[in-house]
Amino acid sequence: MRAIIFANGQMKNLSPTVIPIQAEDLIIAADGGLRFCMMHDIVPHLIVGDLDSVDHTQLKYIKQQGCEIIQYPVDKDATDLELSITAALNRGAQEILILSALGGRWDMTFSNILLMASDLVDGVHVRLLDGTQEIFCIKGAAKVMLIDRDGANLSLLPLSPSVNGITLKGMKYPLKNESLCLGTSRGLSNIVLNSRAAILVDQGMLLAVLG
Structure with missing residues (x-):
């Protein structure tokens, strides 16, 4: 099952056409993310957070539409987005x-x-989208295919002290079994050239920014 979470960040590059919502998707508003839902007539299945950024008229409306509300105190140990991911x-x-x-x-x-990059989402495919870019994390031994993304810009940022066995196929700047260390800028601004490009990693954690 796929969950789509609307967070309380900037939304100028997003529209419902960016991510076609399917009937079986679970739609969650992370507190103030409800604003985006209401702008585009999307009624979430669930709203999670301390509700400090929510318009109470909108909150009343979605409650009448059957939206489940999970409210936390303002003083809490996790962000509204983390709580929404957990939900x-x-x-x-x-x-x-x-x-x-x-x-x-x-x-x-x-x-x-x-x-x-947290242990919370180990084994779950998580992507962050803003309408122009896609961000995801590659953990441990993995192969990620980039299908029909030719022409896209790709940046790879190490999140662990070192990331080893990196191979890039179908890129302007290919790599073969190389390493990137935390803090290096070498992985920035590559370009996908192939409709079936690939990122392979043996060990470590990489943040990928595709756009």
Whole structure:
């Protein structure tokens, strides 16, 4: 099952056409992410958070439409997005798309991105989209195919001290069994040249930014 989570970030590049919502998708608004849902007549199945960023008229409306509300105290140990991810996992999500999670406060933006690297989502396919770029995390031994993404810009940023056995196929700047260390800029601004390009990693953790 796929969950789509609307966070409380910037939404200027997003529209429902970016991610076609399917009938079987679980739609979650992470607190103020409800604004995006209401702008496009999307009624979420679930809203999660302390509700400090929610318009109470909108909250009343979605409650009348059958939306489940999970409210937390303002003083809590996790962000609304992390709590929303947990709710999605508890409901059996195997794929999670996170929308409108960038922009605004830098600390919140970094936290939203790093959630994809946490143990919380091990074994779950998580992507963050803002309408122009897609961000995902590659953990451990893995192969990621980039289908029909030729022409896209690809940047790879190590999140572990070193990432080993990196092979890039179908790229302007290919790599073969090489390593990237935390803090290096070598993995920035590659270009996908092939409709079946691939990223292979033997060990470590990489953040991929595709756009």
